[in-house]
Amino acid sequence: MRRPEAIVIGCSKGGFNALKLLLGALDPQLPQTVLVCCHTASGAGVLAGLLAAHSALPVIEVGERQPASPGIVHVAPGGYHLLLEHDRHFALSVDEPVCFSRPSIDVLFGSAADTYHAALIGVVLTGANRDGADGLGQIRAHGGIAVVQAPVSAEAATMPQAALDIAGADYCLPLEQIAPLLNRLCLT
């Protein structure tokens, strides 16, 4: 199996606490590019700053035209969809919200799948709408790996449940087991 080059994570309600735990338990040696889309009322700059205090890897808020860098967690800015160009630089858009959300997890997941193809892991965590399910389906269609937080363990079960129903998953695990899985998939 091709070693993953990127991990893309989507979450909504309850996402900040879930991300704190997950990013804090990642191996600091991870060479993958990590992308995060979390629906939040506050700006991503705030979110990135808060997450940085808990994450094993450096966390930055994405700016337009920046490269997607290995070993760094990139957080989608508020109010814009985040996409990737083929040269692995970021692009932003103000196209209409998807599932009432901008940034939308579906948009980021779909674009990441176009860019990384099978060398991608998609992770859907807690959330109260169904954004991310279609995107996770696209990741699977490209041969990437789908990881979904077990809905019973999620603060809000709707999002992971929708992902399971629509896309299915290669792994469905309680939150605390997801980071160890990612470390194993990415480092071996």
Next chain:
Amino acid sequence: MPAPQPDAELEQIELDLFVQALKRRHGHDFSQYAQASLIRRVRQLVHAHHCGSISALTTRLLHEPDFLTLVIQGLSVPVSEMFRDPPVFSALREHVLPILASYPQITIWQAGCAHGQEVYSLAILLEEAGLYERSHIFATDFNPDALQRAQEGIYPARDAQLWSRNYLLAGGRQSLASYYSARYDFIKLDQRLRRHITFADHNLVTDKVFCEAHLVLCRNVLIYFSNPLQNRTLALFRNSLVRGGHLCLGLRESLDFAPTAVDFTAVDANLRLYRRNSQPSSEEHDEAA
């Protein structure tokens, strides 16, 4: 075993042919648009019109005269708000209007006006500063349908609440409701706001300088352009501005990496508000000349 994968190479060929058809047959050049958003919109068109493939979309584009309008609508996706990013409008009010007030005639260009939300916001700003009578705003877009909608100034009533909040956050002096009338599910902006606005077809990819402006506003358009097209467009803005004129970009757009950055000084870098230098730089860049 890897699952059967979407054929990315095939899709790229189809996209390239679609872009070429649009350019050669209809004169609309999307070849320098950033690809990630473009492919997403083209896929949406394929889906919306039940074409099955980009090639089928291209066939309709080439053979059905009326189909172009739908394609352009799908590719331009004009989404905006009145007084979007209120701090930007506060900054215009505080830092730019006092300078505009020193000119006997004020010319403003809003590039990529979409459905007009921002140009009417500007008109209100100027009206409240007592400057509107000597102002003229050119509001341009390459999408004729969007221009038509912009001229009508009719919007869904559900947007009014957010826009009113934006307006007040931007330092509005009254209530936004004093500028529109509400009927059923729609609001219609006071037609008097239109009196100093010229709506015109202008394509940033192919068209040139057409005015000497004191302020150019172009927000959330450059994010869709490739780097060379961004640079060209920014040089076009530079050439359209008087010395000391202001340029206002989207909050996630930047002048920093463009060659023409040397011709500008940031008024408020966070708000992407810049001012063209009064003195020419040692070499002015002339991609758009």
